[in-house]
Amino acid sequence: xxxxxxxxxxxxxxxxxxxxxxxxxxxxxxxxxxxxxxxxxxxxxxxxxxxxxxxxxxxxxxxxxxxxxxxxxxxxxxxxxxxxxxxxxxxxxxxxxxxxxxxxxxxxxxxxxxxxxxxxxxxxxxxxxxxxxxxxxxxxxxxxxxxxxxxxxxxxxxxxxxxxxxxxxxxxxxxxxxxxxxxxxxxxxxxxxxxxxxxxxxxxxxxxxxxxxxxxxxxxxxxxxxxxxxxxxxxxxxxxxxxxxxxxxxxxxxxxxxxxxxxxxxxxxxxxxxxxxxxxxxxxxxxxxxxxxxxxxxxxxxxxxxxxxxxxxxxxxxxxxxxxxxxxxxxxxxxxxxxxxxxxxxxxxxxxxxxxxxxxxxxxxxxxxxxxxxxxxxxxxxxxx
Amino acid sequence: xxxxxxxxxxxxxxxxxxxxxxxxxxxxxxxxxxxxxxxxxxxxxxxxxxxxxxxxxxxxxxxxxxxxxxxxxxxxxxxxxxxxxxxxxxxxxxxxxxxxxxxxxxxxxxxxxxxxxxxxxxxxxxxxxxxxxxxxxxxxxxxxxxxxxxxxxxxxxxxxxxxxxxxxxxxxxxxxxxxxxxxxxxxxxxxxxxxxxxxxxxxxxxxxxxxxxxxxxxxxxxxxxxxxxxxxxxxxxxxxxxxxxxxxxxxxxxxxxxxxxxxxxxxxxxxxxxxxxxxxxxxxxxxxxxxxxxxxxxxxxxxxxxxxxxx
Numbered sequence: 001x002x003x004x005x006x007x008x009x010x011x012x013x014x015x016x017x018x019x020x021x022x023x024x025x026x027x028x029x030x031x032x033x034x035x036x037x038x039x040x041x042x043x044x045x046x047x048x049x050x051x052x053x054x055x056x057x058x059x060x061x062x063x064x065x066x067x068x069x070x071x072x073x074x075x076x077x078x079x080x081x082x083x084x085x086x087x088x089x090x091x092x093x094x095x096x097x098x099x100x101x102x103x104x105x106x107x108x109x110x111x112x113x114x115x116x117x118x119x120x121x122x123x124x125x126x127x128x129x130x131x132x133x134x135x136x137x138x139x140x141x142x143x144x145x146x147x148x149x150x151x152x153x154x155x156x157x158x159x160x161x162x163x164x165x166x167x168x169x170x171x172x173x174x175x176x177x178x179x180x181x182x183x184x185x186x187x188x189x190x191x192x193x194x195x196x197x198x199x200x201x202x203x204x205x206x207x208x209x210x211x212x213x214x215x216x217x218x219x220x221x222x223x224x225x226x227x228x229x230x231x232x233x234x235x236x237x238x239x240x241x242x243x244x245x246x247x248x249x250x251x252x253x254x255x256x257x258x259x260x261x262x263x264x265x266x267x268x269x270x271x272x273x274x275x276x277x278x279x280x281x282x283x284x285x286x287x288x289x290x291x292x293x294x295x296x297x298x299x300x301x302x303x304x305x306x307x308x309x310x311x312x313x314x315x316x317x318x319x320x321x322x323x324x325x326x327x328x329x330x331x332x333x334x335x336x337x338x339x340x341x342x343x344x345x346x347x348x349x350x351x352x353x354x355x356x357x358x359x360x361x362x363x364x365x366x367x368x369x370x371x372x373x374x375x376x377x378x379x380x381x382x383x384x385x
Numbered sequence: 386x387x388x389x390x391x392x393x394x395x396x397x398x399x400x401x402x403x404x405x406x407x408x409x410x411x412x413x414x415x416x417x418x419x420x421x422x423x424x425x426x427x428x429x430x431x432x433x434x435x436x437x438x439x440x441x442x443x444x445x446x447x448x449x450x451x452x453x454x455x456x457x458x459x460x461x462x463x464x465x466x467x468x469x470x471x472x473x474x475x476x477x478x479x480x481x482x483x484x485x486x487x488x489x490x491x492x493x494x495x496x497x498x499x500x501x502x503x504x505x506x507x508x509x510x511x512x513x514x515x516x517x518x519x520x521x522x523x524x525x526x527x528x529x530x531x532x533x534x535x536x537x538x539x540x541x542x543x544x545x546x547x548x549x550x551x552x553x554x555x556x557x558x559x560x561x562x563x564x565x566x567x568x569x570x571x572x573x574x575x576x577x578x579x580x581x582x583x584x585x586x587x588x589x590x591x592x593x594x595x596x597x598x599x600x601x602x603x604x605x606x607x608x609x610x611x612x613x614x615x616x617x618x619x620x621x622x623x624x625x626x627x628x629x630x631x632x633x634x635x636x637x638x639x640x641x642x643x644x645x646x647x648x649x650x651x652x653x654x655x656x657x658x659x660x661x662x663x664x665x666x667x668x669x670x671x672x673x674x675x676x677x678x679x680x681x682x683x684x685x686x687x688x689x690x691x692x693x694x695x696x
Contacts, residue, residue, distance in 0.1 A: 171633060258633075274637055276646055282632030284650070316625045317646060361652075363633065 038069065039381055040100035040111040041373035042093065044135070046118040046183075048075040049092040051100060052370040054377055068370050072096065079122040081131050090135060094142050108145065112377050117155040118181075151376075158372050159188045160198040165375030166262060166365050176201070176256035176353075179368060180263035180346060182208035187262075189252055201250045203349075205238045207265045207334075207342035214341060227337055228298060231344055239348045247352040259353050259360045262368025265342030268330045269293065270364035272304045272339075276317040278326060281367050287347070287354040290362075294343045301336045446492055477518055484511045570611060573689030575662075576602040578620070578679045580672065580695055592695040595672045598628065600679050601664040602689060606655070613654050617647035617682040618665060623675025630667035640685040647682070 037056045042049065053070040074092035077085045097113070100106045115132055123129045136150040153161070163177045178187035178201065185203035210231070217230040247253070260282070273293050274283045296303055306327035310320050334342065353360040365371070484507055491504040579588040580595035589595070604616060617638050620628040627646040629635040634649050649665040674695055681689040 168631070168633065276637055276644065277629075277632070277635065280629065280632035280635065284633070284636035314643065317627075 037381075038104070038106055038110065039377045040104070040106050041370070041377045042096050042100070042111065042113045043116055043373050044078060044089060044093060044114070044119055045116045046079045046122065047077060048073050049078075049089060049096055050074075050373075051096040052373050052377075053100065053104060053106070054370070054374050056378070056381070068367055068374070071367075071370055072099075078131075078135075079119055081123070081126065081128045086131060086135065090138050090142070093135075093139050097139075097143055108148075110381070112373075112380050113139070113148065113150045114373065114376060115150065115152045117153050117158040118183075120152050121155065153372070153376070155186060155202075156188075156198065156200050159186050159200055160195075161372035161375040161379070162262065162368065163188065163190070163198070163371075163375075164195065165371035165373070165378070166368055167260060171258055174256055175258040175260055176250075176252040177260045177262065177365075178349060179371075180261060180265050180342065180349075181206045182264065184209070185263075185345070185349070188250070189256055191251070191255055199250060199252070201246060201252065203238075203242055203246055205242065205345055207263070207338065207345065210234060210238070210345050211338050211341035214337075224298070224336075228340070231341060235344045235348050238345070239351075243348050243352060247349070253353060253355075253360075256353075257360060258363060259350070260363040260365055261346060261349075262365040262371060264333065265339075265346055266364040266368060267366045268334050268339060269343055269346065270366050271326050271330045272309070273364075275309045275313055275323055275327070278318040278323045282363050282365050285362050285364055287350050287359075287362065290343060290347055290350065294340060294347065297336060297339060297343070304331070306331065477514060477521075481511065481514050481518075484514065570606040571604045571614065571616075571683045571688055572606065573681045573683075574603050574605070576600075576679060576681065576689050576691035578677060578691050578693040580693075581666070590693070590695055592672050592674045595695060597630075597666050597668045598672070598677065599664065599666050600649075601662060602679075602681055602691075603660050603662050604681075604683070604688075605658070605660045607658055611655055611657075613652065614683065616651040616653075616663060617645075618649040618651070619645060619678075619680040619682065620648040620667060621678040621680070623673055623677065628667055628677070634665075634667075638682065638685060640682065640687075645682075 039054045039056065040051060041054065042051045050071070050073040052068060052072075055067045055069050074088075074096065076088040076092050078089040079085075093113070097111060100111050101108055115136070119132065120129075123132050132152065139150065140146050140148050159177075159179070162179060163172070163175075167175045167177055172195070173190050173193050176187065176189040178185060183206045185206055186201065188198050188200045191197060191199045213234045214227060214231045217233065218226055252259075269290060270280075270283045270285075271278065273285060273289060274280075277283045302308060304327070306324045309327050310324045313320055313323060350362055353362070488504055488507050488511065491507070578598065578600045580590060580592070581588055581597050581599045582594050583596040588599070598620065600618060600620065604614075606614075622628050627635070628648050629646070630648060635647060636650060637644050637646055638650075639645075648667055651663050651665070653661060653663070655661060672695060677693045677695060679691045679693070680687050
């Protein structure tokens with residue numbers, strides 16, 4: 001059926017087509033990184049290894065000097081400290097490093113590696129710090145960079161770096177940043193108008209721990225109504241025994257005009273409460289708005305499905321396709337009960353700052369996960385200059 | 386023995402039947418005699434003939450029909466326009482329907498001795514009611530006309546305002562108009578929107594030179610109870626999307642038309658009669674050519690608007 005010429009021409013055409021596509025794909029990456037300097041931050045966290053590709057952009061202004069280009073993670077569960085999770089973590093660390101250096105052409109000097117405070121705390125608690133040392137040494141050997149610095153970040157440094165990475169300079173000294181994690185909550189603020197002094201704030205409650213405590217109290221009745229009443233009981237206990245005291249002891253109320261929340265639950269609530277502002281990295285909310293969200297979530301969780309949110313999105317506000325994906329992702333990470341547990345904790349903390357006479361402005365930060373690593377990258381990139 | 390008992394029972398039965406007959410006869414007699422008296426009292430004069438009665442009934446029927454037709458027309462208009470007088474109208478209508486039923490009953494009665502005097506009285510009563518309704522309807526009509534005139538005047542004024550804005554945006558930028566000035570405690574004035582360069586902070590209207598957009602306006606109110614207030618500023622880009630400088634500044638708020646995105650929010654303390662000047666700056670990356678609209682909202686209501694063209 002094909003002539004000899006056609007038979008010869010087809011492989012040649014296919015070859016050029018492939019070359020063309022590859023060049024185009026590469027150009028896309030290069031184009032993205034053209035506007036500024038690109039850095040990579042690789043962090044070994046409790047759940048896995050995470051890499052953020054950041055672009056230094058001085059003109060970005062209030063949103064911060066870093067633009068997040070890519071945010072990837074590989075789940076490895078390093079804090080189990082078993083041989084398999086260790087191997088998985090080492091492999092993920094190497095894979096992400098190679099992605100940054102080989103695939104994205106980022107010079108090794110622009111790639112920063114660190115171990116998060118959560119890993120260090122857990123290792124310290126279980127007397128398994130040797131696992132961290134082994135991981136660092138094995139990684140250096142694997143990438144053949146014996147001089148590479150893999151820093152272990154203390155909890156105070158992590159909170160401080162998160163503040164520097166998330167909160168813009170114009171709001172740095174009047175913003176209290178609180179990161180609600182899965183197992184605990186940490187944050188703080190700069191009380192004296194400089195970045196050296198940082199007041200740390202910590203709670204032993206997080207989204208997952210609140211959820212777990214509630215689940216334990218359910219007994220035979222696993223229904224939603226019982227879950228809600230047990231959750232209220234758990235939260236009331238957390239509020240009376242810890243939250244009120246911790247907020248008062250922090251002395252943040254008179255010194256902070258803005259209370260910003262980061263962490264998974266802040267990202268989830270921000271995505272579901274204000275779909276119109278899906279392209280915002282930060283959204284402003286009120287206590288009443290979050291309260292209304294939880295009330296609706298209890299009664300009718302389908303109001304927060306990707307289908308319904310996209311369907312009711314006002315015209316000309318946000319990219320419906322991206323929003324649909326984001327909402328789907330939120331619902332994948334948090335089910336109705338996990339959302340209620342996290343939002344309940346969020347509300348309990350917000351309530352400490354929602355006074356009758358003076359009310360603080362509340363913000364939910366969506367990209368908080370890359371906060372400390374971006375500040376760490378910035379700090380180290382400046383030191384190298 | 387048996388025969389004696391049967392005979393006794395038969396006698397008692399006969400006695401009971403007899404007593405029943407006597408009682409029925411007594412009741413029938415008294416009823417007949419009573420009816421007879423009534424008939425004597427209400428009997429019409431012998432001279433009134435059946436033909437005369439028919440003529441009278443026909444003429445009454447005509448008057449009744451005409452009254453009903455007249456009322457139907459009035460009712461339609463009244464029902465359309467009545468609002469606050471609804472309860473009064475309902476009462477009058479109930480009265481009217483009662484009279485109509487009574488008259489119809491009288492007119493339907495084809496007996497020669499029918500009481501047409503009562504029918505006449507009821508029809509005249511009905512006519513009075515209809516007249517009353519007519520008057521009420523006229524009052525409602527005139528009130529409606531007045532209200533329509535006011536509404537027309539208001540919509541004309543609004544249209545003129547819109548035209549003015551369109552004209553100013555095409556001829557000379559920066560002119561403002563107030564929307565819904567009556568509905569908010571605050572009045573916005575002296576609205577300004579300008580493109581600014583970072584280098585010398587100079588204002589211009591050239592899109593290529595713009596690094597950010599600066600806006601300012603003055604708000605004022607005479608409500609002494611307000612000690613603090615919030616103003617939302619919405620800056621709409623030529624593509625119809627809201628210009629957002631930073632996620633920390635922008636957010637959403639509720640309006641009667643639904644949720645809106647604001648570009649900037651002001652929270653400030655306020656004292657009565659103070660002319661408060663509020664200013665903001667929005668960095669929006671690359672600005673495109675076209676009209677930029679700034680809207681100022683208080684309590685979800687637009688209190689001011691300005692259009693600026695960047696060329």
